[in-house]
Amino acid sequence: MSCYRGKYADELIANAAYIGTPGKGILAADESTGTIGKRLSSINVENIESNRRALRELLFCTPGALKYLSGVILFEETLYQKTAAGKPFVDVLKDGGVLPGIKVDKGTVELAGTNGETTTQGLDGLAQRCQQYYAAGARFAKWRAVLKIGPNEPSQLAINENANGLARYAIICQENGLVPIVEPEILVDGPHDINKCADVTERVLAACYKALNDHHVLLEGTLLKPNMVTPGSDAAKVAPEVIAEHTVRALQRTMPPAVPAVVFLSGGQSEEEATVNLNAMNKLKTKKPWSLTFSFGRALQQSTLKAWGGKDENIPKAQAAFLARCKANSEATLGTYQGGAALSEGASESLHVKDYKY
Amino acid sequence: MSAFVGKYAEELIKTAKYIATPGKGILAADESTGTIGKRLASINVENIESNRQALRELLFTSPSALSFLSGVILFEETLYQKTSDGKPFVEVLQENNVIPGIKVDKGTVELAGTNGETTTQGFDSLGTRCQQYYKAGARFAKWRAVLKIGPTEPSELSIQQNAQGLARYAIICQENGLVPIVEPEVLTDGDHDIKICAAVTERVLAAVYKALNDHHVLLEGTLLKPNMVTPGSDSPKVPPEGIAEYTVAALRRTVPPAVPGIVFLSGGQSEKEATVNLNAMNKLDVLKPWTLSFSFGRALQQSTLKTWAGKKENVEKAQAAFLARCKANSEATLGKYAGGSVGDLASQSLYEKGYKY
Numbered sequence: 235m236s237c238y239r240g241k242y243a244d245e246l247i248a249n250a251a252y253i254g255t256p257g258k259g260i261l262a263a264d265e266s267t268g269t270i271g272k273r274l275s276s277i278n279v280e281n282i283e284s285n286r287r288a289l290r291e292l293l294f295c296t297p298g299a300l301k302y303l304s305g306v307i308l309f310e311e312t313l314y315q316k317t318a319a320g321k322p323f324v325d326v327l328k329d330g331g332v333l334p335g336i337k338v339d340k341g342t343v344e345l346a347g348t349n350g351e352t353t354t355q356g357l358d359g360l361a362q363r364c365q366q367y368y369a370a371g372a373r374f375a376k377w378r379a380v381l382k383i384g385p386n387e388p389s390q391l392a393i394n395e396n397a398n399g400l401a402r403y404a405i406i407c408q409e410n411g412l413v414p415i416v417e418p419e420i421l422v423d424g425p426h427d428i429n430k431c432a433d434v435t436e437r438v439l440a441a442c443y444k445a446l447n448d449h450h451v452l453l454e455g456t457l458l459k460p461n462m463v464t465p466g467s468d469a470a471k472v473a474p475e476v477i478a479e480h481t482v483r484a485l486q487r488t489m490p491p492a493v494p495a496v497v498f499l500s501g502g503q504s505e506e507e508a509t510v511n512l513n514a515m516n517k518l519k520t521k522k523p524w525s526l527t528f529s530f531g532r533a534l535q536q537s538t539l540k541a542w543g544g545k546d547e548n549i550p551k552a553q554a555a556f557l558a559r560c561k562a563n564s565e566a567t568l569g570t571y572q573g574g575a576a577l578s579e580g581a582s583e584s585l586h587v588k589d590y591k592y
Numbered sequence: 593m594s595a596f597v598g599k600y601a602e603e604l605i606k607t608a609k610y611i612a613t614p615g616k617g618i619l620a621a622d623e624s625t626g627t628i629g630k631r632l633a634s635i636n637v638e639n640i641e642s643n644r645q646a647l648r649e650l651l652f653t654s655p656s657a658l659s660f661l662s663g664v665i666l667f668e669e670t671l672y673q674k675t676s677d678g679k680p681f682v683e684v685l686q687e688n689n690v691i692p693g694i695k696v697d698k699g700t701v702e703l704a705g706t707n708g709e710t711t712t713q714g715f716d717s718l719g720t721r722c723q724q725y726y727k728a729g730a731r732f733a734k735w736r737a738v739l740k741i742g743p744t745e746p747s748e749l750s751i752q753q754n755a756q757g758l759a760r761y762a763i764i765c766q767e768n769g770l771v772p773i774v775e776p777e778v779l780t781d782g783d784h785d786i787k788i789c790a791a792v793t794e795r796v797l798a799a800v801y802k803a804l805n806d807h808h809v810l811l812e813g814t815l816l817k818p819n820m821v822t823p824g825s826d827s828p829k830v831p832p833e834g835i836a837e838y839t840v841a842a843l844r845r846t847v848p849p850a851v852p853g854i855v856f857l858s859g860g861q862s863e864k865e866a867t868v869n870l871n872a873m874n875k876l877d878v879l880k881p882w883t884l885s886f887s888f889g890r891a892l893q894q895s896t897l898k899t900w901a902g903k904k905e906n907v908e909k910a911q912a913a914f915l916a917r918c919k920a921n922s923e924a925t926l927g928k929y930a931g932g933s934v935g936d937l938a939s940q941s942l943y944e945k946g947y948k949y
Contacts, residue, residue, distance in 0.1 A: 237794070237845070433594045436805065440594075440801070440802055440805035440806075441802070443801075444802040447794065447795065447798035483850070486850040487811050488848055490844060490847060491849060492844040492845040521849045521850075521881045523881040
């Protein structure tokens with residue numbers, strides 16, 4: 235094959251397909267220590283290990299929620315944490331039929347000579363780290379590449395660098411038993427219209443899939459985590475059906491059917507927006523040979539976070555909010571979401587932060 | 593969009609979709625004068641215009657055959673020819689819901705410094721030529737790029753040149769109302785196994801679709817004409833199911849769903865082989881978001897040609913042979929071919945080492 239079929243090939247294919255199970259999706263709970271700090275401070279909670287652990291326990295132990303999830307992406311610290319009762323989080327997830335995943339990139343650095351464009355680092359020793367994560371129970375990984383839209387952006391350099399980085403990361407993961415989630419996020423920041431976003435998304439995805447082919451990545455053992463195709467944050471909003479149409483068309487033009495699933499990022503969308511848009515895509519009657527599901531961070535946790543406020547007595551309320559979002563997004567993957575899922579405070583709140591830094 | 597949406601966009605999408613209709617396929621009757629000469633010579637027929645006209649008339653007026661075809665690719669001379677009754681071939685096709693297509697490339701030339709690798713020429717005034725062909729009734733075009741497998745082939749240069757060439761050709765066609773059939777043929781010549789053919793095919797197709805994206809080609813208004821993935825000509829054969837599996841896997845890894853249809857070339861396969869392999873692909877229980885059909889030249893005409901042998905009294909029999917192949921391949925596009933149509937002739941290999949069109 236032009237792709238590399240190593241000893242993990244069958245497992246990679248099975249795991250990638252499982253993550254794309256209709257009715258399930260991914261909770262992105264891989265906020266780095268710095269980033270989760272911002273979330274915690276927004277609810278006046280101190281950024282210490284026990285609080286980070288408490289938040290993740292709240293999520294992973296929400297009764298009934300895990301059945302709506304096929305995977306959870308973890309930050310390295312969390313991979314080794316346990317519940318208050320001493321059960322490793324990894325086991326909690328596995329027992330719930332959820333694959334543990336791990337963020338393996340080490341953030342972005344600027345590309346000199348560009349207008350603030352970035353590439354992602356983390357390739358050094360990546361193979362060894364993947365092996366360790368596999369031994370700890372992880373079965374998929376995530377690496378976030380970031381591009382932006384501007385008068386001269388994304389530049390060909392940014393596209394090439396990020397596509398190449400994603401491809402190198404992907405093949406190293408596959409050599410070591412982890413399904414790579416390929417995430418080329420195009421930021422929503424800007425006044426551009428939806429057609430511009432579509433144009434850029436198609437260009438970026440085409441470059442990604444060429445790079446993945448060049449690097450012999452086994453597409454059947456990967457997932458894509460793209461942005462939805464939307465107007466820029468400073469442009470007029472459009473209906474979910476329009477977002478659905480432009481997004482699915484961009485994927486039809488660039489994503490080979492061998493990829494089993496697309497797990498969308500939510501960017502700065504509110505919880506409800508993200509769900510409604512995902513739902514519209516799944517209702518669309520057109521060729522979709524890959525399943526369309528979610529890999530949401532903020533869009534699954536926002537109202538849960540607010541309901542918790544760091545207080546033990548709020549846990550049941552917070553877990554109910556989390557369950558509601560999981561269920562809503564599960565329905566959205568089936569195109570059956572009716573809207574207005576037990577709207578908690580914050581479900582409609584836009585989560586867009588200009589020039590958001592993870 | 594990153595795709596160019598010109599004034600012909602909707603028409604291109606509609607035409608490409610129609611050509612990809614399940615149950616139908618393409619007759620590649622675009623042999624250049626030199627190439628058709630070889631075919632005629634093999635049945636001892638003189639290579640003059642009236643004989644070339646007679647052969648094509650035989651094909652296009654075969655009763656009921658046209659119902660199994662969505663398109664016919666023509667050579668330029670044929671686009672302007674008529675039946676002996678004076679009816680333009682283009683009209684014969686159009687009246688039977690068969691879309692006329694036109695070969696627009698001007699053959700291959702060698703790439704210096706390579707081991708006999710080639711690129712395809714034909715860009716000069718291509719836009720103008722497309723406009724003329726459109727006026728004459730053509731609605732799709734074909735351009736054949738050729739790659740080969742060897743110890744150091746295909747080279748990166750050859751892949752890049754041919755992918756770029758296909759993409760330039762494709763966008764020029766779309767600017768002028770013709771659906772481009774994108775044909776990156778990887779030759780079967782060689783002793784390599786099926787896995788090497790698969791690897792090369794995937795590499796080539798990935799490069800082709802990157803180039804098409806770079807050149808803003810509207811994929812919904814194109815078709816792909818690839819080789820099937822098979823062992824090399826000097827390698828042991830594998831069963832149709834093996835060919836089907838490797839071929840469809842290669843396409844699933846490289847061809848975006850926006851492409852409405854894939855119309856296979858037959859290369860050197862016999863009529864029967866080509867049909868059986870196409871059938872196996874359509875029977876495969878795996879997700880295929882594009883239709884899998886045929887664009888066969890030799891594999892649709894071989895037994896017809898031999899049966900005709902240039903004699904008027906054989907026309908009816910020859911047309912029956914042609915109808916049989918059309919019907920068989922139509923069934924193959926639906927995975928319903930039960931095998932066993934025309935005997936010996938249909939099983940004859942059409943492979944020629946180093947085949948030059």
